[in-house]
Amino acid sequence: MEWLRAFARRLGALFHRDRLEDELADELRFHVEMEADANRAAGMDADEARRAALLKLGGLERTKALYREQRGLPSVESLVQDVHHAGRALRRSPGFTAVAVVSLALGIGANTAIFSVGNALVLRPLPYPEPDQLVRLYENSITQGSYGEGSVSLPNLNDWRASATTFAEMACYTGTDANLAQDDGALRVPAARVEAGVFRALGVEPAMGRVFLDEENTLGHERVAILSHSLWLRQFGGDPAILGRAIMINGTDHVVVGVMPAGFDFPPRSSTEIWLSFYTTPEQPWQLQRNSHAFEVIGRLARGATLAGARAELSRIAARLRHEYPEDATRGVVVRPLHQDTVEGTAGLVIVLGGAVGFVLLLACANVANLALARAVARRRELAVRMAIGAGRLRLIRLLLIESLVLAVAGGLAGLAISGPIVTALLALPGNPLPAGYTIGIDGAVLLYCAIATLAAGLLAGVMPALNASRLSLQTALKEGEARASLSLTRPRSLLAVTEVALALVLVIGAVLMLVSLRRLAAFDLGFNPDHLLTMTVSLPEGRYDRNADAVQVFGRLIERVRAIPGVRSAGLVSLLPVQKSWTNWRFWIAGRDEAPPGYEPFAENRTFVGNFFEAMGIPLVAGRLPTDRDLVDADKVVFINRRLAERYWPGGNPVGQRIAGGSDPPDGRWMTVAGIVGDVRSAGVYVPVQGVMYMPQAQSPQALSSMSLVIRAETDPAGLAPAVRRALADVEPNASVYRVLTMNEVVDRSVAGTRYLSMLLAIFSAVALVLAILGVYGVMAKLVSQRAHEIGVRMALGAEARAVVRLVLGQGVRLALLGIGSGLVMSLSLNQILRGFVIGISTTDFTSYTLAAAAILAVAVAATLLPAWRASRVDPLVALHDE
C-alpha cells in the first residue's frame, strides 16, 4: 500500500513543479546558511565558510537533481517533455505532418473499418443463448466417387434423434418464401418451416405469445405462424392484439401464436420474417423417404457434451444405418459448429479485404518513414546539437520514435473517425455480398484493434528513421556540408522504395486477377442468349392446386395468354432458372444396364418445364426432337437431356430412344424415353462447370409444383412487358402472385455480384497503393538527383550528353523497381491461396496476370523517375560545381 501512496504523491508532484522547486531552493538555502554560520562560529571567514558548507552538502545542483528524482516520476516527466518536443517539431513542418497524418489516417481508418465488419459479422458470437453448443448437421455421401455434403432425410434424422445422447435437441427446418395477403396485394417475405424443437434448440423466448408446440408439427394442427418483430411492427403496426388473429399466408388462414424479439433471426442471417410449422403430409410421400435428402438440421449439444464426442457418436450411428438401410449405403454425418457454418463465406471475404487494407497501411507506413528520412537530413544539425549537449543515442531514438507515434496517434484518431463512413461506403457499394441488417459499430474490440494498428504503424514508420538518424556521427554532421552527410540516408530510403513497389505489386496482382476473372465471367458461354429475356417467379395459391393436372393447366393457360402479348416471341416455365445454385442432384437408372456399385450411381440435375421453355431460353436442339403439346400426362413419358449427360453416359452412342428413370428405388414402370438432346447451359452458376441435366415435362411429373419460373423471350425491351404479363396472370388466376421480376441479364449479374464487388474494392486499394508507391519512388529518385548534382555536373563538364545522364538516372529507378517487383512476385506467390474461391476461370498464379501487373508497376516506376531524370539532364555544370 505504501508504494501506492508514494506513487500517488509522486504523480501529484508532477502538477505543481514550480511551487515545489521554490520550496526546495528555500530549504537548501536555509541549510547552507546554517552550516555556513556554524563554520564561521568555528573561525572560518565568510567565503570559506560558505564554500565548506556547499562542499559538505555535496553541491547545490547535484542535491537538487537527486531530490527531483525522488520527487516526481522522472521517466514520465522526460516522456512528457519528449511528446511536447515532438509536437513542436511536427508543427514546424506542417506539410510533412499533414501528408503523414492523412496517409496514416486512411490506412488505419480502412483497417479499422474492415476489422469492425469482421468483428460484427465473423467474430461476434451468434445472438442465441450459449451459442457454442449449437451445431448444424449434414449428411455426406460419396457420389461418383467424390464426397459431397448436403441436406438430411427425415428417417435418418429420426434415427439420429432416437439414438444420440450427446444432443439436447435436434430439429429440422427448411427455408422458403411466404405470400402474406395484404389489403393492397400480396407481400412476399422470406420464411422458414421449422419443427418446434428448433426454438427449443435455439433457447430463444418469444417477445409475445409462444413458440410452436410439438403437436403443431402434425397435419391438422399446422396452420399457425410466428412473426418477426420487424414484420409485426411494419405490417401490423405493432398491434398487441395480433396473437390469436388469423392472417392469410400462401392463400390459407394461419393463426398468429407468437412474435419473436427484435433482432431474432433464424436461419442465421436469412432475414426471415415468418416462421411456419413444419409438417409432413401423405400428399407428399417423398418427404418420408429415406433417400429424400431435403431438410436442414440444427442441434444443441447436451450439457457437458463436446463437439468431438457428438461427432464420434453420430458417426457410429451412421455406420449402423449404412448396414441397416441400402439407401444409406454411402451416407455419413457431418457436424459443424453453427457459428463456423454461418460465417464461413463472410470470413473469406473479410480476410481478403483485411489483407488488402493491411498492405495499404504498410505502404502508408513505408511512405511516412520515407518522408521522415528525407526530413532527417534537414534536421541533422538539430539532432547533432542535441547529441552535443548530452542526449544519448537511446534518448534520440526515443525522441524520434515518439514523433512517429504522435503522428500515428493523430492518424489513428482521424482513422477511427473515418472508419464509420468507410463502413457505410463499403455497404453502399453495389453488389455488396455482406449479410444485411447487422449493426457494424465501434466497440471495445474495434477500439483495441485500432489502438494496436496505431501503435504498430507508429513503430513501423518510426523505427528506421530513428535508428538511421541516431547513427549519425557528431563531427561529420556538424562539420560537413549537406550533400555528403546525407549520402548515408539514401540506402534505407531505397530499401523503403523497394518495399513499397513490392507491396503495391501484390495488391495490383490481386486486382488484375479479379478483373481478369470478371472479363472471363462476361465471356463465359452461358449456353443461351440472356438478352431480351424476362424472368419472374409465378406462385399459385397454396392448397388449391394440389393436383398436378390442375396446376399444369393454369400454367398452360398463362403461357397462351403471355404469348398473345405483342412483343413476346415465345414463353415457357421451368422449375429452376439457370445460373442459380441448385440442390436437385438426382440419381437415375438406365434401362438395360447393370446396377452401378454404391457411390458410382449415375446422377443428374433435374428440371421440369411447361411450354416452349427451350425455344424461349434459346437452348438449341442437338439431336432428336423438341417437346410438343402432346407430351401430356397420359402420353408416353419422355425426357430431354443435355449434351453433357449424353456424352457422359452414352459416350460415342446415341441416347435418343433409350429409356431412363429417376429416383433411388428400382424404376418399375417409371421409365421415360429420351426424346431429344439439347445444348448445355450453365445451370448451377455462371462459373460452375456444366452438369448433366434431365428436363421433364411438368405435365408428366408425379409431383405438383405450385411455383415455377416464367421465361419470356421478347422482340426488344423485355422489362417493359412485366405489367402486361401481370395482367395476363391476374386473368388466369387472380390469387396467384408474381415476384422476382428480373431480366435474364440481371439474374446473371446478381450471380456474379460478389466477384464484381471484390474486384472493385481491390482495384480501389491497388490504385491507392500505386499512388503511394509512385510517391515513394519519386521521392527517392528526386533526392538521389539532387545529391548527385555535383557528380552529374562533373560528368557533363567532361562532355557527357544529357541523354546519358537521363539513362543513368532512369537506370537507377528501374533497378529499384525491378528489386521491388522481384520481392513482390515472391510475396504474391506465397499469398496466392487467399484468393482461391474468388478468382474465376484462371489460376491464382496466372502467368499473364502476374506479368501484366509487373509491367504496369514497372511502367509506373519509370514514370515516377522521368521528372527527376529530366531535371538531372538540366543540371548546369557551372552551378553544380560552384555550389561546393
Add this chain to the structure above:
Amino acid sequence: MADRQTDVLRGTLDLLVLKTLETLGPMHGWGIARRIEQVSGDALAMNQGTLYPALLRLEQRGWIDSKWGVTENNRRARYYVLTARGRRQLKVEEEDWARMSTIIARVLGASE
C-alpha cells in the same frame, strides 16, 4: 570504496532519521544532519545532500510530515515531524536492525 560506504549509509539513513526525529521532536533538515553527525561522534562522514531525498522519501511513504516554521533566530525553515505511522515503522525498523546485526555478528563470529 566510497560508493559502498554511501550504500550502507543509504540503507540505514531512514532508520537514523526516524530515530533522530523521535528523540528531537520537530526538526529541520540541517538540525537532523547535525544531530546524526554529533551523535555518531562524526564517525559517519555524511554527504548532507543525500538527506533531503531521504526526507522526501519518508514523507511520501507517510512516515513523517513537514511544515514550514520559523527558527529561534528568525529564519524560515521546513520542520519535519514523526507521524504515528512513522513511529510504528521506527519500531519495526529498530527490531529488524537489532535482529540483523545479531545475525551478522554471529556469522562473523562463526567464521573466525
